[in-house]
Amino acid sequence: MHGEYKMPGGKLVVADLEVRDGRLSQVQVSGDFFLEPESALEWIDNALNGQPADSDEQALAAHLKAALGERVSMYGISETAVARAVQRALGHTP
C-alpha cells in the first residue's frame, strides 16, 4: 500500500506499508525532506510498525511524537505529515 502527502510549504512524505493482522508492517517512510540525525528515518519506520491499522491521524502523530521525543530535528516534514501519508496509504483520508 502506498500513500503520498505533500506538506503545504514543506516536502513530500511517502509511506509504503502492509497490514498484517490489523497492524502496520513493513512500513517504509521516504521523501525529499530533511531529518537529523540520519538514523531518525529508521526510528520513524520502527515506531509505526505494529501500530493498529485503524489508528487515526491524530493517534499516529501522537505516537510518533512520543517515540521520537526531542532527539529528532525535522525540516519540511512533521509527525502529522507522516501520519497523513500513512492514512493515505491505508485509504483512510482524502
Place this chain on the structure above:
Amino acid sequence: MSRSRWSDYRWRLVHAPAQLPSLHMALDEVLTASVGAGRRAPTLRIWEWAAPAVIIGRYQSLRNEVDARAAQQHGIKVMRRISGGGAMFVEPGNTITYSLYAPAALVEGMSFQEAYAFLDAWVIEALRSMGIEASYQPLNDISSPLGKIAGAAQARRHGAVLHHVTMAYDIDAAKMLQVLRIGREKISDKGIASAAKRVDPLRSQTGLARAAVIERMIDTFRGLHGLADEPLKDRELDEAQTLAKSKFETPEWTGIVP
C-alpha cells in the same frame, strides 16, 4: 557553544578537475568529518563532474524517484548522497555544484531555515552581481522571478555542517523527466503544470560561460569571507576513494531506502 562568524575562519577552496559522482559523494562525507575534527579549515569545494548521474536524497525511495531502465539507457549512474532533499540530474557542464564544510558553531542556534539562508547569502550576492534577481526561497531553493535556479541540502555530522547546492546551468529537462519520476503530489501546492518549468537555466539569465559564473562565485566568496586554495590532501583523496567503493558504489547504500 556560542555562534562563530565567517571571519573567525581561514576559508579554503578546493576546485579539483572532474571526478566521478561516487567520489563526490564520498568527498562530502570525508571533508565534513575533516572539518568537524579540525583537521581541515572550513572549506568551499566546487565540483566538476566526470560523468552524468542522478543523485537522490538520503531519505528518498530509489524506485519511487528513479526510472532505472531510462537511467541505464542514457548511461546515467544513480547515486545516493548523505544529505536529505530531492533528486537531481547532472550531466558534465550542465550544473554548478558546490559544498561548504563548516563547523556547526557557524550556524549555532539557527533554525534550519535561517541556516540555509545564511550559508547561501554569498551566492545570492554573486548571482545578483551577474544580473539575476536571485533570492532564497524556503525551504531550500534559490529562485529568480523566472523560476528556480538551485536547490540546497544540509547534513550535520561530526560537529560540522555540510551545505551543498546544485544550480541548473543548462539542464536537458526532457532527459531529466525521462529519468526522474516527479509525481503530481509533489507539485500539488506549487500551482504549476509542468515539472520541466521548474528548472531555469543559469546560462540564459547570465549569458556567461559556466566557468565565468564559477569564477564570479569564487571572487564573491573571497571578497566577503577570504578564500585561499588548499587542494585535497593525499590522505583525504585516499580515504574518499576507499569510501566511494565501500559505500557509495554499493547497491546496499543506493537501495538503503528501496
